[in-house]
Amino acid sequence: MDNARIDQIIDKHQGEASSLIQVLLEIQSENRWLPKEALARVSEKLQVPLTRIQHIATFYKAFSLVPKGRHEIHICMGTACHVRGAQRVLDTVQDLTGIKPGETDLDLKFSLETVNCLGCCALGPVMEIDGKTHGKMSPAETADALKKYE
Amino acid sequence: MSKIMLTIDGREVQAQEGMTILEAAQSVGIDIPTLCRHEKLEPYGACRICTVEAENKGWTKLVASCLYPVEQNLVVRTRSEKVDRIRKMILQLLLSHAPDARELQDLAKEYGADKDRFEKEASFCIHCGLCVRYCAEVKKKNAVGFVNRGARREISFIPEIASKECWNCKECFPLCPTEALQAAYILTEALISSSPSFTT
Numbered sequence: 001m002d003n004a005r006i007d008q009i010i011d012k013h014q015g016e017a018s019s020l021i022q023v024l025l026e027i028q029s030e031n032r033w034l035p036k037e038a039l040a041r042v043s044e045k046l047q048v049p050l051t052r053i054q055h056i057a058t059f060y061k062a063f064s065l066v067p068k069g070r071h072e073i074h075i076c077m078g079t080a081c082h083v084r085g086a087q088r089v090l091d092t093v094q095d096l097t098g099i100k101p102g103e104t105d106l107d108l109k110f111s112l113e114t115v116n117c118l119g120c121c122a123l124g125p126v127m128e129i130d131g132k133t134h135g136k137m138s139p140a141e142t143a144d145a146l147k148k149y150e
Numbered sequence: 151m152s153k154i155m156l157t158i159d160g161r162e163v164q165a166q167e168g169m170t171i172l173e174a175a176q177s178v179g180i181d182i183p184t185l186c187r188h189e190k191l192e193p194y195g196a197c198r199i200c201t202v203e204a205e206n207k208g209w210t211k212l213v214a215s216c217l218y219p220v221e222q223n224l225v226v227r228t229r230s231e232k233v234d235r236i237r238k239m240i241l242q243l244l245l246s247h248a249p250d251a252r253e254l255q256d257l258a259k260e261y262g263a264d265k266d267r268f269e270k271e272a273s274f275c276i277h278c279g280l281c282v283r284y285c286a287e288v289k290k291k292n293a294v295g296f297v298n299r300g301a302r303r304e305i306s307f308i309p310e311i312a313s314k315e316c317w318n319c320k321e322c323f324p325l326c327p328t329e330a331l332q333a334a335y336i337l338t339e340a341l342i343s344s345s346p347s348f349t350t
């Protein structure tokens with residue numbers, strides 16, 4: 001992500017320091033992570049110390065300071081999904097992608113996270129990829145679903 | 151500026167509006183322990199060791215005296231059984247982070263806190279924020295800040311700023327109520343891990 005685009009996002013928020021989180025969120029959603037250079041640019045333009053930006057960027061889970069994959073997999077490990085076999089779904093995804101929760105594979109294809117509830121317990125076990133919900137997953141269906149993503 | 155009368159430990163105390171309980175107590179020589187306080191910095195209320203009982207119109211609440219402003223007819227107790235118990239618990243929790251801190255050990259003796267009450271997790275940092283706030287408020291360099299949250303919260307130097315500013319300052323080191331070495335350690339770590347292109 002180049003400085004021009006970052007400046008554009010900042011200008012959209014009139015360069016207000018109070019819009020810091022909004023600016024960071026937009027960079028995060030476009031770039032999928034927050035590179036150090038981007039944070040330095042935001043710090044300079046919004047006149048917010050880098051320590052403060054670092055504090056905020058590490059506080060919220062929505063921000064990532066390391067590159068994320070093109071597709072984000074969220075596997076629900078909540079109680080309902082757990083008793084319906086979320087662990088098997090997770091194991092399948094781990095085997096196929098070779099990454100553990102919180103990690104990203106080398107090709108930047110997938111990032112894997114576990115979550116504690118996605119709010120649709122009747123569909124358990126639930127897996128969400130890039131915001132699309134896959135419900136009532138069996139290990140075989142999980143493997144099929146993953147194949148659709150490039 | 152209107153005058154406010156309040157009672158601290160049974161003594162009538164006159165205070166100015168806008169003063170905190172801690173300041174009012176100190177003005178008449180009543181000692182309240184503090185860890186995260188520094189006269190050059192804004193009150194922060196991180197350590198909670200200055201917790202006191204404040205009673206107003208029959209309601210008693212526990213407040214951090216370094217932040218709570220004085221009120222008319224407030225009755226403050228700085229050493230009740232409850233306050234002592236809370237300070238003891240806070241000290242035990244802090245000691246699990248920094249078991250060797252002199253300042254904490256002295257307080258522990260006074261309040262009968264057992265430094266082995268909780269499993270040790272010696273990070274040395276008790277999150278008082280003195281170094282972070284001193285760097286931001288007094289030096290205005292913002293070289294050190296907090297990162298992460300909850301149990302994983304810790305201080306971290308920004309290598310690009312630290313490599314320029316810190317070696318000639320180091321004023322935050324003696325402020326640390328636990329181990330000044332910790333700040334030095336983290337600083338060194340930050341400088342080593344920063345890539346050569348950034349250091350000047």
